Amino acid sequence: MSSTTVLKRSNWEIWKDVIFALLMREVRTGFNDKLGISWAVINPLLFIIALAFLRGLINGEETHTLSTFTFMAVGILFIQGFLQILNGTVQAVSKNKSLYSFRQVQPISSIIAALIFETLVKLFTLLGVGVFMYYMGIEIQMDNALLFLLCLFSVIVLAASLGLFFSILEMYISEVKKVRQLATRPLFFISAVFFSLQDIPKEYWKFLDWNPILHAIELARYGASFSYGNEGVSLQFLLLTTLTLLFGGLAVYNAFWKMAVSR
Amino acid sequence: MISLRNVTKYYPSRLGNQYIFKNVSFDIPTDRNVAILGANGSGKSTLFRLIAASEYTNEGEISTELSVSWPVALAAGVHPKMTGRENTRFIGRINGVANLSAYEERVLEFSELGAKFDLPVQSYSSGMRPRLAFACSINIDFDVYLIDEVTSVGDTKFRSRAKQALVEKSKEAKVIMVSHDMSEIRLFCESAIIIEKGKLYYYEDLDEGIKKYQSL
Numbered sequence: 109m110s111s112t113t114v115l116k117r118s119n120w121e122i123w124k125d126v127i128f129a130l131l132m133r134e135v136r137t138g139f140n141d142k143l144g145i146s147w148a149v150i151n152p153l154l155f156i157i158a159l160a161f162l163r164g165l166i167n168g169e170e171t172h173t174l175s176t177f178t179f180m181a182v183g184i185l186f187i188q189g190f191l192q193i194l195n196g197t198v199q200a201v202s203k204n205k206s207l208y209s210f211r212q213v214q215p216i217s218s219i220i221a222a223l224i225f226e227t228l229v230k231l232f233t234l235l236g237v238g239v240f241m242y243y244m245g246i247e248i249q250m251d252n253a254l255l256f257l258l259c260l261f262s263v264i265v266l267a268a269s270l271g272l273f274f275s276i277l278e279m280y281i282s283e284v285k286k287v288r289q290l291a292t293r294p295l296f297f298i299s300a301v302f303f304s305l306q307d308i309p310k311e312y313w314k315f316l317d318w319n320p321i322l323h324a325i326e327l328a329r330y331g332a333s334f335s336y337g338n339e340g341v342s343l344q345f346l347l348l349t350t351l352t353l354l355f356g357g358l359a360v361y362n363a364f365w366k367m368a369v370s371r
Numbered sequence: 372m373i374s375l376r377n378v379t380k381y382y383p384s385r386l387g388n389q390y391i392f393k394n395v396s397f398d399i400p401t402d403r404n405v406a407i408l409g410a411n412g413s414g415k416s417t418l419f420r421l422i423a424a425s426e427y428t429n430e431g432e433i434s435t436e437l438s439v440s441w442p443v444a445l446a447a448g449v450h451p452k453m454t455g456r457e458n459t460r461f462i463g464r465i466n467g468v469a470n471l472s473a474y475e476e477r478v479l480e481f482s483e484l485g486a487k488f489d490l491p492v493q494s495y496s497s498g499m500r501p502r503l504a505f506a507c508s509i510n511i512d513f514d515v516y517l518i519d520e521v522t523s524v525g526d527t528k529f530r531s532r533a534k535q536a537l538v539e540k541s542k543e544a545k546v547i548m549v550s551h552d553m554s555e556i557r558l559f560c561e562s563a564i565i566i567e568k569g570k571l572y573y574y575e576d577l578d579e580g581i582k583k584y585q586s587l
Contacts, residue, residue, distance in 0.1 A: 113470065113512075114438075114466060114467050114469065115467040115468075122467065125465065128464065129460075132461070137453065140452070206448050207448050209420070209423070209425040210441045210465050210466075211423060212465050369426060370382065
């Protein structure tokens with residue numbers, strides 16, 4: 109039998125190969141039906157149109173100086189992005205459990221692969237929504253693209269950090285999964301997706317402004333148009349919360365992953 | 372040689388920690404094909420997974436200079452919705468195979484899956500999956516192959532191919548094998564390790580080991 113050349117790889121190259129292989133696996137198994145990736149655009153788009161229509165009934169074509177469609181698009185893309193990355197990363201860890209038999213594959217590699225996959229899908233969705241807006245003649249405003257991207261980036265990191273944390277926790281305590289699913293459900297309503305923080309009386313802000321996703325969504329809208337305003341939200345709070353949760357997620361992962369794969 | 376130093380491994384359970392190994396030090400020889408024998412639940416598979424670094428010890432260390440395969444069990448790491456070829460590429464990528472298409476062809480040839488190689492694994496019969504898993508492993512050069520019951524599932528023809536491949540490989544590589552099928556073990560192995568009550572015993576002569584195992 110002829111032999112197979114196995115490359116001597118550095119740690120970095122092993123990581124790269126493993127994440128690439130896992131990513132290919134996600135791509136191959138992620139879109140199984142005939143609609144394929146187009147569903148990743150159609151689904152949120154229909155959702156945005158429906159909710160923008162509802163919101164339009166309340167206050168017409170503009171919501172706090174931003175076009176109602178843009179207002180809704182930012183909210184829904186951000187919250188769906190958050191939920192999909194969170195669920196995607198947590199599911200990836202349990203789904204790939206049999207792969208940890210290969211010593212090169214560690215839970216965090218499946219988290220990174222799922223993160224890249226979900227992010228690419230979301231960017232594709234963002235692009236699709238942009239194209240839709242262009243053809244419908246909806247003005248695309250972008251006063252501070254960097255701020256918008258920074259908000260998007262921190263929502264992604266936020267979701268992945270929580271994904272890291274929950275995936276390890278759920279290997280130890282399976283009931284946590286139910287709690288996570290329950291806890292993420294109201295996020296849609298408390299993250300300023302449909303109602304801006306400005307729609308809510310100031311004395312109730314303290315019940316909502318602990319939520320970093322709300323800050324990200326409101327700031328992203330502010331990034332799209334300065335006239336939208338940024339009262340009550342803070343970029344510093346968003347970034348510090350993200351950083352803290354990232355640190356927490358990595359710390360929990362680092363402490364417990366070796367024992368978690370034995371479960 | 373694969374050396375275990377003060378290895379402790381337990382699984383937490385409702386009844387407290389279930390110890391599989393407590394402070395075990397042992398050297399597993401890798402200059403010969405070794406069978407691991409023991410009753411159900413004695414820790415054969417755990418030992419296997421520890422050697423392969425699929426799992427980690429609670430205390431102590433396992434070290435070796437050699438390249439060790441993953442534990443080739445019935446269908447570990449094979450995605451049912453992906454085709455045989457895609458699964459092969461996945462395994463090849465992870466293990467750093469330089470030429471993936473050549474590797475694919477060799478796996479195809481060895482597993483004799485034919486056209487089924489390009490169909491999802493979920494459509495395979497129960498004998499075909501382990502054939503794929505074994506073919507993927509044997510076509511990568513390792514110093515030590517960890518084989519868990521795999522060869523006992525295939526048909527006679529596949530078993531003789533597996534045997535032939537392992538004999539050919541055994542010039543540079545060795546096998547550590549778990550099986551309850553003594554004829555299987557006699558076919559491939561020269562020595563035995565018996566696991567009993569968390570302790571490991573080495574028998575250089577396979578027949579002596581089997582006799583001891585059967586008298587347990």
